[in-house]
Amino acid sequence: MQFQMHMAGRVFFGQGASAKVKDLADSLGAKRVVVVTDKTMQELGVAEKIASFVRGTGREVFIFDEVEPEPSVETTDKAAELAREKSCDLVVGLGGGSSMDVAKAVSVLVTNEGSAAKYQGLGLVKKPGVPKIMIPTTAGTGSEVTFTAVLIRRSDGVKGGINDDKLYPDYSLLDPELTVSMPPYVTASTGMDALAHALEAYTSRQASPFSDMFAEEAMVRVGRWLRVATWNGSDMEARSEMMLASFYGGVALANAGVGACHALAYPLGGMFGVSHGVANALLLPYVARFNSLAAPAKYAKAAKLLSGISYGNLGIHEVALACSEILDEMVMDLELPNTLSKLEVGIKEEHFEEMAIKAMGVSRPMENNPRKMDLADCVKIYREAME
Numbered sequence: 001m002q003f004q005m006h007m008a009g010r011v012f013f014g015q016g017a018s019a020k021v022k023d024l025a026d027s028l029g030a031k032r033v034v035v036v037t038d039k040t041m042q043e044l045g046v047a048e049k050i051a052s053f054v055r056g057t058g059r060e061v062f063i064f065d066e067v068e069p070e071p072s073v074e075t076t077d078k079a080a081e082l083a084r085e086k087s088c089d090l091v092v093g094l095g096g097g098s099s100m101d102v103a104k105a106v107s108v109l110v111t112n113e114g115s116a117a118k119y120q121g122l123g124l125v126k127k128p129g130v131p132k133i134m135i136p137t138t139a140g141t142g143s144e145v146t147f148t149a150v151l152i153r154r155s156d157g158v159k160g161g162i163n164d165d166k167l168y169p170d171y172s173l174l175d176p177e178l179t180v181s182m183p184p185y186v187t188a189s190t191g192m193d194a195l196a197h198a199l200e201a202y203t204s205r206q207a208s209p210f211s212d213m214f215a216e217e218a219m220v221r222v223g224r225w226l227r228v229a230t231w232n233g234s235d236m237e238a239r240s241e242m243m244l245a246s247f248y249g250g251v252a253l254a255n256a257g258v259g260a261c262h263a264l265a266y267p268l269g270g271m272f273g274v275s276h277g278v279a280n281a282l283l284l285p286y287v288a289r290f291n292s293l294a295a296p297a298k299y300a301k302a303a304k305l306l307s308g309i310s311y312g313n314l315g316i317h318e319v320a321l322a323c324s325e326i327l328d329e330m331v332m333d334l335e336l337p338n339t340l341s342k343l344e345v346g347i348k349e350e351h352f353e354e355m356a357i358k359a360m361g362v363s364r365p366m367e368n369n370p371r372k373m374d375l376a377d378c379v380k381i382y383r384e385a386m387e
């Protein structure tokens, strides 16, 4: 057995944890702070609330609220331009994965010249960035504890990650109260993304006893609480448990990577603008079915953790296959689209080849996948997921 482990810097968890941002800005001696967020957070008044925590004697706060879903290199460059121009010495990422990914990139773009596009790849960032604090408002992406910023190039629709240790957040403030405003559809899809992180890390070729521990705890919580958080959004216990699940899923993902579901989901976002969570939720049952034959012990355990059912004397392959059915039921209970045609974004059979080529190009998740997948397999899974 051999593995290494890493985590984000310091994590504060609990209702009201986001107010900590003031103490942190004080202790870091920050003078000029940029809050990277989106229009929704601005409209809900959350951006201003966080900014008011940070604003102190002699401290200026700038709010950049232009982050879009599936954030682009162009938007990131624009945010970085603001941070450079104002000589910001602290970046706060507030929102879902998109805002946090852009914030992480901005932190290193303050100290490294040029466009974000220059750093898409693995380990290309030269200098450490300015300190960064992440405050998630969704329970799903795990971006608050990972070293990745996924940005889409508008020019060719290709998604690429800046993957670098220098992107690990220095602080993460996990405040379940901030997730209460999420509508059911966002709660459900981001929650399924958290589950995809846990399950794909759990079955990854890079899985370790360390990542397994976090993945298992995340799956138990998503299985038990995601439906409640979605359909009874003011239930604080459900919100807290989902925030914890998302955090644990993020730790599992940071240490073991994701698999083929994430790779297959990429072109749905890049080519058709389907949100990351929706794309992963849709594909996860199909990928689980494909994979469970190759890693039955892990999928059988996942089925038990997600459902709370012991499955008595059933054989390992039967229980492993049940995992795919449990996921399918979850997607239906959450009223998320469960076929590509239901997405209504114009995906047709003739697109599958190009989508498969793009998915195969997402090489690291594909390499992590427990069952080897080739171009024909990708097309087959898209075809199965069509109707």
Ligand SMILES: [Fe+2]
Binding pocket: 141, 193, 196, 197, 262, 276, 280
């Ligand atoms: Fe994800």
